Amino acid sequence: MTQDAGLLTVPQAIRTRRSIRHYLPDPVPDRQLSELLDLTMEAPSSWNVQARFVVVVSDEEGRAALTRATGGQPHPQEAPLTLVFVASDQAWREDLSDIYDHAVRSGAWNARFVSGFSRATVDFQRDLERRGLLREYAVKDAVIAATYAMLAATSMGLATSPMNGWDEQQVKRAIGIEDRDDLHIAMLLPVGRPAETRVHPGRRPRARQVFTGRYGRAGGGAL
Secondary structure (H helix, E strand, O other): OOOOOOOOHHHHHHOOOOOOOEEEOOOOOOHHHHHHHHHHHOOOOOOOOOOEEEEEEOHHHHHHHHHHOOOOOHHHHHHEEEEEEEEEHHHHHHOHHHHHHHHHOOOOHHHHHHHHHHHHHHHHHHHHHHHHHHHHHHHHHHHHHHHHHHHHHHHHEEEEEEEEOOHHHHHHOOOOOOOOOOOEEEEEEEEEOOOOOOOOOOOOOOOOOOOOOOOOOOOOOOO
């Protein structure tokens, strides 16, 4: 696949992405938004259950509700849309036959593999349930998808800012899931054209953050 004109490469997107707080009111074109969402949904998920969902909030009422849920922060009120990443801790109990059928048709899996894989998926999730980890694992998958969205948006010339400062119950109410205990808010991601330029604040040296074999063992910075 050739690189589309004007799009950044993955390394370029990683190195140039900044968290933007102020946005222009320009709407995100439908075609660009569709591509962004398609790329977001390419993110991997545990056992391919795909227990993460995205709610696109762009109407005035929804944006106002998200603004209140974030304590009046400027991102969701200025950005033309915000992606709300929702994690489901019970999706594994649902009918997953469409996922398995697609994998078989594409040649990725065969029927024998699906038979064993589907049983192992349930066993794995039941073990998480016993240990109280269903929510944690579902949120991890949703955050991976949000990371895909950030980099995809950057490659298109769009700005984002991963938000973690919000009232979960208010966010759930804003998107109509306040009565769903099985659904959890993983992240809010405003998307739009930047109205400011942010300078990279820098990162610590790799040798301080990367280790070899064991935490704290020197050597990672020399790889």
